[in-house]
Amino acid sequence: MNGLSFSELCCLFCCPPCPSKIAAKLAFLPPEPTYSLVQDESGSKYSFHLTDRAEWQYTQRELDSIEVFQTRTTKGNRISCMFARCAPNARYTILFSHGNAVDLGQMSSFYIGLGTRINCNIFSYDYSGYGTSTGKTSEKNLYADIDAAWQAIRTRYGISPQNIILYGQSIGTVPTVDLAARYEVAAVVLHSPLMSGMRVAFPETKRTWFFDAFPSIDKVQKITSPVLVIHGTEDEVIDFSHGLAIFERCPRTVEPLWVEGAGHNDVELYGQYLERLKVFISTDLAIN
Template identity: 30%
Template structure:
C-alpha cells in the first residue's frame, strides 16, 4: 500500500505544479473580493476568492490549470468583472492556501464540487446563471460538473481529450496502468453534456495539441463554437485575442441563449 501511494504521489508530481505563495491579490487590479473557505467531501479545507461585478450578468466559476495558483489568473478575471461577470476562483488542494495533496483525479472533482456547493449555498447562484470555465487541466473538473448539471455555458481554454493522450506525447516512458488514478477522460464526458460549449485553442499549442480541441469540438453537442487562434500556443490566447478573449465567448453565450428560447 505504501509503495502504491508513493507511485501515486510521483505521478501527481508529473501532472501538477502547485505554488503556495500568492504573487498578487485582487486589490492589485482594483477588484473587490471576498475570501472564500469551503470544505471538500473528505474534509480538506479549500480557499478561493469571489469577485463580484456591479449588476452582475452571471457568475463565472473559474477552474484553473495545473501550474501556479489563483493569483496567476487575476489578469483574466479583471476582464470578466469589467464586462459585468462575477468570478469565483478556487484553488485545488495543495495550491495556494488550500490544504491537502492530490493523489487522484477524484480529489480535483471533490474540490470542484465543494466550490460549486459554496456558490449554490452562500451566493444562491442558479445553475442557469453559472458559467463554468475550465483552463487546461481545469477542463476536466469543468466537464465533470457539466455531466451532472446544465449550466448557462461551458468555456474550455486549451483543453485536452484525456490525460492518457497527453501523456503519450510528453511522458511516453510512463506505463498507462500507472495513470489509473488520473484518467481525466474529457472526450467521454463531453459527449454526455447538455450545456452550450465554446472552446478556445491555439493551433500552435505544444502541450495540448490543437487536434485535441478539434476532436472535442467535433464530438460536442450543439450549440457549440471553436475559436481557433492561428499563432496561439498553450498559455498565450489572452494576449493574442485581446478583447475577443472575452467578447467571443460573450457573443456565443448570447446567441446560444437566444437559440434555446
C-alpha cells in the same frame, strides 16, 4: 488499433502507470502561494493579502471588493475560494477552474479584467494543495474540489444553475467537464482542453485505458449545456488535436475559437478571445 507500439504496450501492461502518477507528471505544478487569507478578530471573515509575485494590477478598492473564504470538501480538505463582483448587473457568474501552475493570487487581476469586460461575476477556487488550500493534489481531489465550489456558489450566494457558466482552462477543464456531465448549467467554456492524461503522454493513444487519468473525452458526450471550445493551433503543451476531438464529441457545441498561432499560455492575448466570449454570452446563449 490503439496506435501504441508493441514495446509501449508491453511496458504499459507490465507496469501500468497509476492515474495519480500520470496526474502528477502531467498536470500539477502548484506555485509557492502568492497570497494569504487573514481572519478578522471574530474569525468569521477573511481578507485577501497578495504578495508581489501576484502582480496585482488594480487598486485597493477592487481588492477589497473580492470576498474570500474557505470551504471543506468531501475528502476533508479546506479549499480557498474567491468571489469577485465585477459587474453590478451581471446575469451570469463564471465558475472558473484555473490552469496548473497558478493560484488565486496570480489569477485575481485576470479575473477582475475578464469579468469587467464581459459583464460577468467570477467565482474561483484553488485546488487541494494549491495556494492556501490544504491537502494534496490528485485527480480525485480535483473532482471533490469543484463539487465543494459548486455547493458554495449555490448555497452561499444563492446562484441558480441557469445563471452559472462553467469555465475550465487546461487542467481546469478536467473538473469542469466532470461537473458539467452531471449538472445542466447556462454554458460551459473549455479552454485548451485535454482528452485524457494518456493521450497527452502518448499522442498515438486511440482509446481510454483502465489506468488513464482525466478521461474527459469519455465524459463530454454527457454534457447537455452549450459548450464553447477554445484552443491555440500551436499549443505546445496540449496539442490542438485535443481541442478538435473534444469539440467533435460534445453534443451541443457553438462555433469554436481556434486561435491561429497561439500556444498554451497566450490565447488571452489575442483580440478574438474577448470578442468571442462577448458574442458567446450576449448572442449564442440567447439562441441556445
